[in-house]
Amino acid sequence: xxxxPIVAATVLATLAAACNKSSTASAPPPAANxxxxxxxPAPIMTPDDAKKALAGLPAPYNTADLDNGxxxxxxxKSCHTLGQGGANMTGPNLxxxxxxxxxxxxxxxxxxxxxxxANITWTPDKLDAWITKPAALVPGTKMTFxxxxxxxxxxxxxxxxxxxxGYKPK
Numbered sequence: 001x002x003x004x005p006i007v008a009a010t011v012l013a014t015l016a017a018a019c020n021k022s023s024t025a026s027a028p029p030p031a032a033n034x035x036x037x038x039x040x041p042a043p044i045m046t047p048d049d050a051k052k053a054l055a056g057l058p059a060p061y062n063t064a065d066l067d068n069g070x071x072x073x074x075x076x077k078s079c080h081t082l083g084q085g086g087a088n089m090t091g092p093n094l095x096x097x098x099x100x101x102x103x104x105x106x107x108x109x110x111x112x113x114x115x116x117x118a119n120i121t122w123t124p125d126k127l128d129a130w131i132t133k134p135a136a137l138v139p140g141t142k143m144t145f146x147x148x149x150x151x152x153x154x155x156x157x158x159x160x161x162x163x164x165x166g167y168k169p170k
Contacts, residue, residue: 045164053163061124061159065152069160072153075145082164091143097122098167102138114140127158 045053050066057064079091086093092106100106103116118138120126129137131154133147148154161167 050163053167054159056169057159057162057167058124058169060155061162064156064159066156066160066163068153069156069158072148072157073160075148076157079145082161084166094161095165096167097165098124098127098162102126112138112140112142114138115142124158124162127161128154131157 054064054066055062076091079089081087081089081093082095083093084095086095088107088109092109092111100122102118102120102122103111115138120138122130126137128151131148134141134143134145136147148157
């Protein structure tokens with residue numbers, strides 16, 4: 001019978017202590033709180049910046065349809081991210097892909113032995129062959145994407161990748 005009043009007193013004391021915290025208690029500064037909050041990814045690039053970047057690409061990519069490239073890239077989004085420092089998913093993050101070596105880097109992504117041994121540099125031409133049918137370019141790849149048959153769609157996707165992943169024409 002005496003347990004009830006003890007439990008009630010303990011609960012009241014706990015609530016009073018929780019509500020009576022000093023406002024000068026050492027709480028982390030607002031910047032620390034903001035950093036801990038889940039980050040909403042910023043747009044990769046504004047439409048105006050994308051148009052300027054597109055105009056600076058080599059032909060035929062400088063006349064590509066970025067909206068179509070983005071629409072076709074939707075097939076890739078379930079496995080790949082584009083933003084600088086973006087996470088690897090089922091596939092690697094693609095930021096800086098053009099000009100990089102296949103099977104290397106990409107934030108410790110676990111590439112297939114076949115891709116690591118392929119000795120490919122991701123030029124627009126190699127990306128075109130890859131997007132056409134990955135398994136035809138690199139037999140034994142882990143990438144199961146069937147490919148894009150339409151050459152215009154591939155050009156648009158490659159231009160979209162170049163614009164959105166930090167490609168700088170030389």
